[in-house]
Amino acid sequence: MAESSGKAFDFKLFKRLLAFTKPYKMVFYFVALAAIAMSALGVLRPILLQMAIDTAILPKDYDGLVFYIAAMFGVLFLEVIFQFAFIFYTNWLGQHVIRDIRVKLFDLMLGFKMQYYDKNAVGRLTTRAVNDIETISSIFSQGLFMIISDLLKMLVIMGIMLYKSWQLSLIVFTILPIIIYATRVFQRAMKGAFEEVRNQVANLNSFVQERISGMKIVQLFTREDTEYENFEQINARHRKGWIKTVWYNSIFFPIAEMTSSVAIGMVVWYGGLNVTASGTITLGVIVAFIELSQMLFRPLRQIADKFNTLQMGMVATNRVFGILDTEAHIPDEGQTELTSTQGEIVFDDVHFGYIPDEEVLKGISFTASPGQTIALVGATGAGKSTIINLLSRFYEINSGEIRVDGNSIKDYTIKSLRDHIAIVLQDVFLFADTILQNITLGDEGISREQVEEAAKEIGVHEFISSLPDGYLYNVKERGTMLSSGQRQLIAFLRAYVSNPSILILDEATSSVDSHSEEMIQTATERITQGRTSIVIAHRLATIKKADLILVMEAGQIVERGTHKELLAKKDGYYRNLYEVQFLAEEIT
Incomplete structure (x- = not known):
């Protein structure tokens, strides 16, 4: 069985999972291209907004304003098209990957020794083959490519910010380490919490499956109250595991929201002083920075949430690959086909x-x-x-x-x-x-x-x-x-x-x-x-x-x-x- 590495993210395990995308490499490349396109298109809107304010609204240029509004609508339309394609094909890729993994897993389980099934609960194996594999699909649909897209968008945003105003960029970038550090702590805490959740889900499934299968014995020996109490204890541990994840979320997201609001307030304060003093910063740049700051911090907050999804998918991957790595087959090394036999x-x-x-x-x-x-x-x-x-x-x-x-x-x-x-x-x-x-x-x-x-x-x-x-x-x-x-x-x-x-x-x-x-x-x-x-x-x-x-x-x-x-x-x-x-x- 594969063991958890204890790292916040296991790249070796992730690389092994990506090997299942090879039959669909064209779709994989298209999704990556769509992520890049979404990053570029998302940044164009604040730039167009800044140009509309500085070169059309303030000078009262009606034709220029119409042009920029039309350009923003065009960018928005392209962004919607790429986002549709991105969402559809990431989910398509995820479902095809888990189909292949599930088929491989079931084919492997068909050949396991009886001794393997003697030692492993049916409910636990069912959880691996159904729930855990379904969780793996979220790595592609909500985790991997979403994170890549957000990271690309953040890099482009930071480049645009530096180009527009290094002073305002410095204010925003000063806040970034705080959020990044909080995100890192959050990721590590959530990994342990998700490990516990998956363990409790497997225990819950195993308990329910066995009691339903043996319901006749439970009722015959009037063990309903005892099994009810046992179920309450298992269910309580399951609830406790989930509440731990909720607790970490309830701490992280308010901190991230408050920090990003402070950054935007400082941008407005410094930028406003610069405008009133007839400095190099324009009103359009301030508005663009407010939008760009939100676009920068929002993916960072969402990356933590998406990393949760990615982390849970990786925990599930580790469990499924643990079965795929199991050496529990009777060696089938015979070369002779028994076509007919006398029966001795x-x-x-x-x-x-x-x-x-x-x-x-x-x-x-x-x-x-x-x-x-x-x-x-x-x-x-x-x-x-x-x-x-x-x-x-x-x-x-x-x-x-x-x-x-x-x-x-x-x-x-x-x-x-x-x-x-x-x-x-x-x-x-x-x-x-x-x-x-x-x-x-x-x-x-x-x-x-x-x-x-x-x-x-x-x-x-x-x-x-x-x-x-x-x-x-x-x-x-x-x-x-x-x-x-x-x-x-x-x-x-x-x-x-x-x-x-x-x-x-x-x-x-x-x-x-x-x-x-x-x-x-x-x-x-x-x-x-x-x-x-x-x-x-x-x-x-x-x-x-x-x-x-x-x-x-x-x-x-x-x-x-x-x-x-x-x-x-x-x-x-x-x-x-x-x-x-x-x-x-x-x-x-």
Whole structure:
């Protein structure tokens, strides 16, 4: 993760962000040109006003006055045109940049290890991908180019001032260091405040997302009051962070306004004395200086405000780039495309732990021959699901080797390996979409006719057809419109239509009723024919039909054999497990 530099402005980070504008360099150059044009046009108006007073109004030259008024209207018209183009294309550029960053970020997140998601809250990642990236766009629309335009305008104004009157310029420039110093202090204070605000926004999003997702648990255990109090505390910290930014603004802007007013008052005082004494300063120059002073101080005050926007955008950039810099991918260095497979699976002395120095698997070795059904049995935490995670390369093993058809799974590309594996998990995840989309997952190679035919084969077509809109029925977020058994059937059909070479059932029938289980058992017999299957089972029927049962305890295989062979072992782990758990099921 990228770390905050602690500087008021991180130019290295900014340069990296500007690299995303390269595909749009023509727009970038045009916006820069528009900023220069706006600076020049903005300064012309006070000059024309001064000339109108000194050469037309005071001498009572009507034609000259008309000329200067027309010239000011022309300058104003051009300024409006360039300002329109400037605002439109800065926003256009910002939206295109954040689109590219968001696409890159999401593409990166699609390939992260499961271990990354185990350690990072969903709400926090959502904040990075949505809120923070949207904030980055303000760097272009309200920050970077606006500041450049204002700085150019200030430089031109200072040059014109010196040309018109060095005495009045000296008065104005004496005030400048005060505002510049106040602006610098303000910028540093706001950087820390915005860091805190973004942290509290992420915490707030994460808290709300988790509580909404787990609302059933909150209400079931009557934790509404407790969660309300927790939310009040988090929201109070969020409010405190924002109030700090408001406090800094409320101090800076009155000081800046008062200082600029003092400067204008001194210009009028000194310039008025000079005019009455018939000096070199004219009335037109005084009026021009009043206008130029306001134009000089206004951007300086606004730069502080725009720098706030730029600073918040940079804080967001730092957070987003922190994810972009994350090394959380499974190395996809395989050169072999797994186009077809016999389904032989070999675990050879595999060691693995989710946490360093805490092994979950301690030297697992077994072979699943093509077409075999392997059942994994053991208490919760024995390491059964971990074997499945490693076979699918969701995690990288610490040592040992996993082979499919004689080759290490690291030799295959991850995509081609996973294309031949179908998994039905105990905790089924369905997207807020139609049943058809949840089955095909957008695979255009699977037609609706194929889905319906597969559904008929495993006996779930009638159930799906009975729903409103049938296969086009929207199951809503996480499939909440379906029962757990129905979600399990949809997940099984999803695996079935993918026509896998290797089938994995992770306690796939543990939460379904007897009718649903009967359908799944029928489908299991169909789909496992000629396919290698690994089944984590809590039901007797699956275990009895397995070609090989692996009994696991504390990350090791303590027994292996067929159902009959393992039952024949007196005081064996499997026999004890069977008598306690499965025999009761058989009796019922």
